[in-house]
Amino acid sequence: MRIDSNTKSVAKRVICTLLMMIWAVVTLPQARAADPAAELVEHLAKHCFDCHSGSSSEAGLDLAELNWDLRDAATFATWVQVHDRVAAGEMPPPDATTMDQSQRTALVAQLGQALRTYQRQIQQEQGRVVARRLTHSQLEATLQDLLGIDVPLTRHLPQPPRTGEYTTLAELQTLSHFDLENHVQVVDMALDEAMRRALTPTTPWKRRFSAKELSRTRTRTREPEYIDGAAVVWSGRLIFYGRLPATTAREDGWYRIRFEASALKKPADRGVWCTVRSGKCVSSAPLMSWVGAFEVDEEKKTVDMVTWLPQGHMLEIRPNDVTLKRARFQGGQAANGEGGAQDVPGLAIHWLEMERIHPIADDAFVRQRLFGRIKVTPHDDPLQAKCECDHPLAAGEELICRMAGLAWRRPVERAELEPYLALYRKTWEGTQSIPESLRVAYTAILCSPRFLYFEESPGRLDPYAIATRLSYFLCHSLPDEALFQAARQGELRADQPEAILSHAHRLLRTPRGEQFMARFAGEWLELRDIEFTEPDARLHPDFDLIVQDAMLQETHAFLQHLLERNAPIGELVAAPYTFLNSRLARYYGVSGVRGDTLRCVDLPPDSHRGGILSHGSVLKVTANGTNTSPVLRGVWVARRILGEDIPPPPANVPAIEPDIRGAKTIREQLEKHRQDEQCASCHRKIDPPGFALENFDAAGRWREFYPVVRGGKVQKGPRIDPSYVWESGGSFEDFESFRELVQRREEDLARNLIEQMLVYGTGARISFADRSEVERLTRQVAAQGYGIRAILDAVVTSSIFLSK
16 A cells, blocks of 8 residues: 555654654753862872873873863763773873872772763763664564564665664664655555555465476576476576576565475585575576575485565575586576586475465454454455444544554553544544554554654663563564563562563563574674675685575574573683584584584584684674784774773774785784884784684684785795783683683673673663673672673663663
8 A cells, every 4th residue: 555645744744743852852951060079180180291281292182171071972081081091000101100009099989980970960861872763673573563564674774884883872873854754664665564464365375386397498598407307406607597487476475485305416425505595587687685505415305494585586596515516508508418417416306385474473463453353354455345343433543542552662641642543533534444544543653753762761761661671672673462561560670670580581482582692693793794795715715605604503503502501601702512514514624514404513622613703704704805804803802702992093094904915914014003102002902812813714714824815826825823912811822722811701701791782782882880880790690600691681680771
């Protein structure tokens, strides 16, 4: 159904309301900061002004000119930096100060108290985060669960910029007229689909294709050839080879794909790895979507997958392991017998079934959610469907009240709903159509700021706000009925942590909750960017999409395993096991793993794998596809794993690029940076973990030597030296000894994970005023063995998580 003029008018009014609400938020009164105590000023003047005053101030920090207007974010950040440098003993430097420990302690205490007092005043008035809205993926999941639809809506929203930050972070969530227009369009698409399913008959669709129906009808083409009762695709480089026009989707939707397959001429030591992808499979539309991968032997096996297929897209199923021998085809097409004659491995498909499915909810749920007790008689044309009700105005108002309560995630007062009820009544008077009248009201509800934004008041969250925050943290969507019921009964309160934990553990067992660690890792470890680079095939000839998919699965399974076992945090970085299938095991050099099912594998003592830092997914996203950089990986480890703050490099310092000609090693290049004190303070934290990971290449494989390119050929270059002296944690000779050092830093690892989860879950960075609570949580989980489930439990029951 398309937006009519009434709906468009409603949308415009809603947009204006939303803009006025945002304006009111950003113009909230700002707290004023009290001047620091005279004793604090005296300390700074006595011990710091010699080096930090005037035009020649060290590091450009002139404390004599630094004001105390903490409303300015940059000023506040500078005072926090002063506090932290003094607390760490870095400022004043030990060799240039008369400040004794008692004076240092006093200065840190006074400055810290002044900063905390100001920030807590702000938090009491406004909360830790002023206004936070649904991310694109949260919007999609919310509309799907609310309406019972399964359309992948994020495909129709612009990709958020790659900032390296959490998408939930409120301070980075812009909202332009373009964003609002996209929101209205997505809401319209969601209601279109919901109305279509509610008002038309349920029409199951299932089709079974024989091997002959899947095979080519011409002599030279890119479809499988029919050989001995099977549709056969040989290993080759031909684009779109293995496409199956018979599987072309007649309508957008989710499809369950089942087929029986076996291998032909497989290698003696392994099976044939194949991929399933989808697309239009023509040169004018070359992009393909990943569906999955599988391995086949000579014995027949059934493969089962679920995928979204847009109308007009078909499946492509083919051998796609780059380590297999590949056939060459002439003229851009494959002729009958051409591939088999080259003695290459092949895939035989014996039959294939496609079934249209709805993975979230059936049509009965959608119909009940939109129309409740109104009798609906579906029709192939939704405009001719009948909706019968004795009291349409009363029934419609009841449904609008229910929809608003669900969409806005809290009880709704009648007076608050009056504008939406008036829209329903006015539309009904003009059209006498229940679906159209409800559609207008539902559109207004879903375009309201009350839906798009999280409604939270400064201070402790009320039970409904707790339910919402907990559900979006763990399930990425609105609360389910059990959580709403707990909120109605007043069970979700800060002083009842047992109830909150009970629901948290229950949510983690739901289908969306089971994906929590995968979603969180996508942002925390930046795994969402794994497709951003493609490794250079010349330098990384064994890497392919099958390996990349297995790498992601490895990390997701590993993190889920840690959470379910409440494993100690040290196991995150040093585990004697990992999760592998036969393709990833072969890529890592781990023997004895067979089959395409990912499983937990105990690693041999001489393996370099084990722990998140050795996962191919992490190693790939921390490289550029061609080369590795100790700086990039070092910054990533410091920020993402150890929780150390690494500021951006000075603007006048150029980036360092590895010299692939082999004339100078990256270690030699970085030595120049460490000679500059402006760079050295950060490189002391960055370089140790960066060099420790240098034995892993840009595609996640182990290496002993740097590659160099001479005359267009890749040759063995200098031997890699991963050793380093780590000022904060001793020295190490190789990756394994570095990993042991990191594993011992349980307190730092736990504190970091607490902070990462709090930022992801609340939408606000850890502030200076939050530090004492984070330290309390760190001590709490220390008493529980630093278990990862214990860390999550501590986070969701913390005062930070349970406050605005």
